[in-house]
Amino acid sequence: MTSASDEKTGQNHIQGLERGLAVLQAFDAEHPNRTTTELATATQLSRPVVRRILLTLQRLGYVATSDGQWTLTPRVLSIGQHYTATHALTELAQPHLMRLAEQTSESSTLATLDGNEVVYIARMPVRRVLSVTVAPGTRVAAHATSLGRVLLAWESTERIERIITESGLPSLTPYTVTDPVQFREILSTVRHQGWSMVVSEREEGLISLSAPIRDHHGHVIAAVASSTSTGRASPKGLREDVVPVLVDTAKRISRDLGNHVPGVPLT
Numbered sequence: 001m002t003s004a005s006d007e008k009t010g011q012n013h014i015q016g017l018e019r020g021l022a023v024l025q026a027f028d029a030e031h032p033n034r035t036t037t038e039l040a041t042a043t044q045l046s047r048p049v050v051r052r053i054l055l056t057l058q059r060l061g062y063v064a065t066s067d068g069q070w071t072l073t074p075r076v077l078s079i080g081q082h083y084t085a086t087h088a089l090t091e092l093a094q095p096h097l098m099r100l101a102e103q104t105s106e107s108s109t110l111a112t113l114d115g116n117e118v119v120y121i122a123r124m125p126v127r128r129v130l131s132v133t134v135a136p137g138t139r140v141a142a143h144a145t146s147l148g149r150v151l152l153a154w155e156s157t158e159r160i161e162r163i164i165t166e167s168g169l170p171s172l173t174p175y176t177v178t179d180p181v182q183f184r185e186i187l188s189t190v191r192h193q194g195w196s197m198v199v200s201e202r203e204e205g206l207i208s209l210s211a212p213i214r215d216h217h218g219h220v221i222a223a224v225a226s227s228t229s230t231g232r233a234s235p236k237g238l239r240e241d242v243v244p245v246l247v248d249t250a251k252r253i254s255r256d257l258g259n260h261v262p263g264v265p266l267t
Contacts, residue, residue, distance in 0.1 A: 033069040090122045097124040100249045109225045113151040116167040143169045146196040146210035150223040153190040175200040205230045211250035216258030
C-alpha cells in the first residue's frame with residue numbers, strides 16, 4: 001500500500017536528475033574513461049538514454065569525448081568545491097568574526113555572492129541591529145548592502161551590467177542608490193579604497209561596513225561586515241575607528257586562506 005508520504009516523494013522526484021548523477025558517478029579511479037555502452041551497463045540505463053545524458057553533460061562542460069570514450073572534465077570539481085570552500089571558509093572565519101565583534105561591540109557577518117544576491121553564511125551577533133534579519137542563509141539584494149558592493153566591486157564589467165539589467169536597482173528606502181551611473185561610480189570607489197560603507201540604503205538607520213576576503217589566487221570570494229545604527233555611531237567615527245579593524249580582519253581571513261597580505265603578522 002502506498003502512503004501519502006510515498007506519493008509526495010514520488011511527485012517531487014526528478015528522474016532525469018537522478019539518471020544524470022548516476023552517469024557521473026559511474027566514472028571512478030578504475031574507470032576514468034568509458035564508452036556509452038559501458039556507462040549504460042554500469043548504470044542499468046538504456047544506451048539512448050545514456051547518450052542523451054552525456055550530450056547534455058557535454059554541452060554543460062562536465063564531460064568530454066574522444067575516440068568513442070567519455071571522460072569527466074575538471075569542471076565537475078566545481079560541484080563539490082562550492083560546498084567545501086564555503087564550509088571551510090565559515091569554520092576558518094569564526095574566530096575572526098568573534099574577535100571583530102569583541103573589538104567593535106557590534107555584530108559581524110560573513111557573506112558570499114550567489115547570482116544577483118548576497119547570501120549570509122556566518123554571523124557573530126552582539127545585539128539586534130534594527131529589524132533586519134541576517135541569520136546564516138538569509139539572501140538580500142546586493143546593490144543596497146555594503147557586502148554586496150564589496151562582492152560586486154571586483155566582478156567583471158559584464159557581470160555588473162548583467163545584474164543591473166536583470167535585477168535593477170530597486171529602492172528599499174528613500175536613500176537607496178538607484179541610478180546605474182552613480183552605482184558604477186560607487187563600485188569604482190570601493191575598488192579604490194578597499195572597503196564599503198552603506199548608510200540607510202537597505203533600512204533607514206542601519207549602517208554597514210564591509211571589506212573583501214581573497215583566496216590564494218587573490219580573487220574576492222567573500223566579504224566580512226560590521227553593522228550598527230545611526231543612533232549608536234556616526235559614519236565619520238566608523239570610518240576612523242572601525243574601518244581599520246574591519247580591513248585588518250578581512251586581511252587576516254584572507255591570509256588564512258593562503259593569500260599573502262603584506263603588513264599582517266603571521267602570529
